[in-house]
Amino acid sequence: xxxxxxxxxxxxxxxxxxxxxxxxxxxxxxxxxxxxxxxxxxxxxxxxxxxxxxxxxxxxxxxxxxxxxxxxxxxxxxxxxxxxxxxxxxxxxxxxxxxxxxxxxxxxxxxxxxxxxxxxxxxxxxxxxxxxxxxxxxxxxxxxxxxxxxxxxxxxxxxxxxxxxxxxxxxxxxxxxxxxxxxxxxxxxxxxxxxxxxxxxxxxxxxxxxxxxxxxxxxxxxxxxxxxxxxxxxxxxxxxxxxxxxxxxxxxxxxxxxxxxxxxxxxxxxxxxxxxxxxxxxxxxxxxxxxxxxxxxxxxxxxxxxxxxxxxxxxxxxxxxxxxxxxxxxxxx
Amino acid sequence: xxxxxxxxxxxxxxxxxxxxxxxxxxxxxxxxxxxxxxxxxxxxxxxxxxxxxxxxxxxxxxxxxxxxxxxxxxxxxxxxxxxxxxxxxxxxxxxxxxxxxxxxxxxxxxxxxxxxxxxxxxxxxxxxxxxxxxxxxxxxxxxxxxxxxxxxxxxxxxxxxxxxxxxxxxxxxxxxxxxxxxxxxxxxxxxxxxxxxxxxxxxxxxxxxxxxxxxxxxxxxxxxxxxxxxxxxxxxxxxxxxxxxxxxxxxxxxxxxxxxxxxxxxxxxxxxxxxxxxxxxxxxxxxxxxxxxxxxxxxxxxxxxxxxxxxxxxxxxxxxxxxxxxxxxxxxx
Numbered sequence: 001x002x003x004x005x006x007x008x009x010x011x012x013x014x015x016x017x018x019x020x021x022x023x024x025x026x027x028x029x030x031x032x033x034x035x036x037x038x039x040x041x042x043x044x045x046x047x048x049x050x051x052x053x054x055x056x057x058x059x060x061x062x063x064x065x066x067x068x069x070x071x072x073x074x075x076x077x078x079x080x081x082x083x084x085x086x087x088x089x090x091x092x093x094x095x096x097x098x099x100x101x102x103x104x105x106x107x108x109x110x111x112x113x114x115x116x117x118x119x120x121x122x123x124x125x126x127x128x129x130x131x132x133x134x135x136x137x138x139x140x141x142x143x144x145x146x147x148x149x150x151x152x153x154x155x156x157x158x159x160x161x162x163x164x165x166x167x168x169x170x171x172x173x174x175x176x177x178x179x180x181x182x183x184x185x186x187x188x189x190x191x192x193x194x195x196x197x198x199x200x201x202x203x204x205x206x207x208x209x210x211x212x213x214x215x216x217x218x219x220x221x222x223x224x225x226x227x228x229x230x231x232x233x234x235x236x237x238x239x240x241x242x243x244x245x246x247x248x249x250x251x252x253x254x255x256x257x258x259x260x261x262x263x264x265x266x267x268x269x270x271x272x273x274x275x276x277x278x279x280x281x282x283x284x285x286x287x288x289x290x291x292x293x294x295x296x297x298x299x300x301x302x303x304x305x306x307x308x309x310x311x312x313x314x315x316x317x318x319x320x321x322x323x324x325x326x327x328x329x330x331x332x333x
Numbered sequence: 334x335x336x337x338x339x340x341x342x343x344x345x346x347x348x349x350x351x352x353x354x355x356x357x358x359x360x361x362x363x364x365x366x367x368x369x370x371x372x373x374x375x376x377x378x379x380x381x382x383x384x385x386x387x388x389x390x391x392x393x394x395x396x397x398x399x400x401x402x403x404x405x406x407x408x409x410x411x412x413x414x415x416x417x418x419x420x421x422x423x424x425x426x427x428x429x430x431x432x433x434x435x436x437x438x439x440x441x442x443x444x445x446x447x448x449x450x451x452x453x454x455x456x457x458x459x460x461x462x463x464x465x466x467x468x469x470x471x472x473x474x475x476x477x478x479x480x481x482x483x484x485x486x487x488x489x490x491x492x493x494x495x496x497x498x499x500x501x502x503x504x505x506x507x508x509x510x511x512x513x514x515x516x517x518x519x520x521x522x523x524x525x526x527x528x529x530x531x532x533x534x535x536x537x538x539x540x541x542x543x544x545x546x547x548x549x550x551x552x553x554x555x556x557x558x559x560x561x562x563x564x565x566x567x568x569x570x571x572x573x574x575x576x577x578x579x580x581x582x583x584x585x586x587x588x589x590x591x592x593x594x595x596x597x598x599x600x601x602x603x604x605x606x607x608x609x610x611x612x613x614x615x616x617x618x619x620x621x622x623x624x625x626x627x628x629x630x631x632x633x634x635x636x637x638x639x640x641x642x643x644x645x646x647x648x649x650x651x652x653x654x655x656x657x658x659x660x661x662x663x664x665x666x
Contacts, residue, residue, distance in 0.1 A: 004432060029455075
């Protein structure tokens with residue numbers, strides 16, 4: 001049996017069962033956006049890592065080194081934000097061919113530093129090694145008050161499902177990078193490409209939302225709404241009904257989709273890399289949470305409801321038809 | 334200018350100057366075995382990372398997945414030990430081709446878990462992605478009491494230079510893997526190959542040595558004695574005189590060297606991957622430190638003295654001749 005037979009989620013489940021820890025200090029091990037560790041009175045330590053591999057996660061002829069560095073840190077910041085936390089310190093591992101131009105590495109660190117400055121992260125160490133292709137791993141620490149910690153696992157049937165910002169823009173950008181943007185108005189093309197290259201996870205909003213203490217489950221949308229809603233529902237042992245018409249799509253995403261004849265909803269559901277937040281709360285908490293997010297300039301949209309597990313995860317189309325909503329991308333499939 | 338022009342140390346120096354932090358919480362950023370962070374009263378947080386790339390750091394036809402997993406964690410444990418610390422929590426990033434057999438990944442995690450159990454490390458999270466070649470990144474946390482923290486930077490002229498265990502065994506093992514072991518007695522060949530594949534950093538000894546409070550500088554020997562002594566001297570702004578005859582070589586290393594017609598001292602100086610400890614202390618502390626290490630079954634050997642910076646790093650041969658001792662391996666050169 002190969003990894004392609006097991007699939008990404010199968011592999012994660014297999015590792016998780018083997019790495020299950022009964023250590024008192026481990027509040028949450030594998031299975032959330034970041035590990036949660038008891039560390040000192042009144043604060044939890046968050047710990048996450050992400051590996052970016054040339055040819056899989058980025059193409060050097062599409063992205064600038066600055067954008068790549070920015071994104072490598074931002075995707076980890078997104079994980080810490082999804083726990084309600086504040087990122088703090090990062091270590092960076094860089095594998096690169098010997099003929100890599102030094103200015104590429106300079107650009108990479110410029111992006112890392114810019115992202116770090118934006119989100120309050122200090123790079124404190126790392127490793128540099130030779131590698132045939134560019135490989136970039138970030139490991140990031142963060143902290144959170146126990147009362148603000150938001151896991152994937154607390155959603156209850158009857159609660160409301162919400163998302164920050166708009167979804168699908170990053171996938172629109174990736175589509176244009178892959179297929180060209182001849183028919184697309186240049187400002188719209190540039191906007192979605194920028195969202196793909198330089199994601200800006202809504203960290204302040206994540207923290208503001210989490211601090212209300214009303215969020216029952218939260219995850220960042222990195223694999224597309226379908227996939228990440230699936231993760232949230234699995235961890236919470238619930239189902240969900242999402243209304244297609246309520247999924248927030250940006251005007252530029254719609255413009256690009258129309259110009260290239262694609263469905264923007266498919267980008268939102270299966271495209272990934274939006275780094276927005278998907279979360280749940282009791283219906284009566286929506287106003288307070290919306291106000292907390294809007295106070296830091298972020299919109300939230302109610303996109304559905306949590307249902308009992310047996311009902312599964314379903315998408316309700318505008319015409320009322322329903323269908324199961326299944327995850328798309330698998331790293332190994 | 335490419336990375337091969339700048340070299341590994343040039344790259345690290347360049348990054349270090351850019352990543353210099355004046356953050357109060359950062360006790361030590363780039364330039365030691367691990368970053369040191371103020372975290373809670375009476376304890377410092379240690380944070381380190383290492384990237385292993387197939388074809389550069391390991392060959393899958395030489396190593397078993399179990400050994401690779403063991404080593405990936407052990408080399409990070411070595412970094413935490415060199416700070417006098419106790420490793421605690423790790424996150425693991427794995428990049429692997431889709432046709433990777435699941436049993437390879439199982440073996441890898443078996444090795445990681447075995448190493449983790451030996452050294453008291455819990456794996457709390459990670460990332461799995463697709464990659465053309467196997468890539469394994471570990472990020473490891475640890476902690477240490479401020480009084481036991483051992484940086485690279487405290488050595489003073491006149492102090493004694495010591496090393497734990499024996500050096501060169503891992504390089505002997507690598508030599509046999511690269512060149513074959515036909516002429517070598519099988520037990521000796523197996524012993525040095527095992528040291529290469531399954532390093533066992535002397536963590537308990539590192540902690541015992543550090544707890545004496547008499548160590549002025551410490552580093553783990555991962556790049557060979559010449560390279561790591563160079564790092565220690567650079568950070569401490571000192572020179573050193575090492576007596577070749579006092580560098581501890583194991584009987585099996587000598588046996589292998591003789592059988593294949595190589596110089597075991599060259600392996601000790603330039604071979605790397607021994608994961609022993611190189612450290613300094615005032616002469617009057619040697620007995621106490623030796624006793625602390627021997628109490629946990631580890632020998633320490635005095636191999637030289639720290640000198641003023643202007644005298645450089647020098648090797649004194651058995652016949653009394655002296656020569657500059659220069660670092661060998663450069664990842665990018």
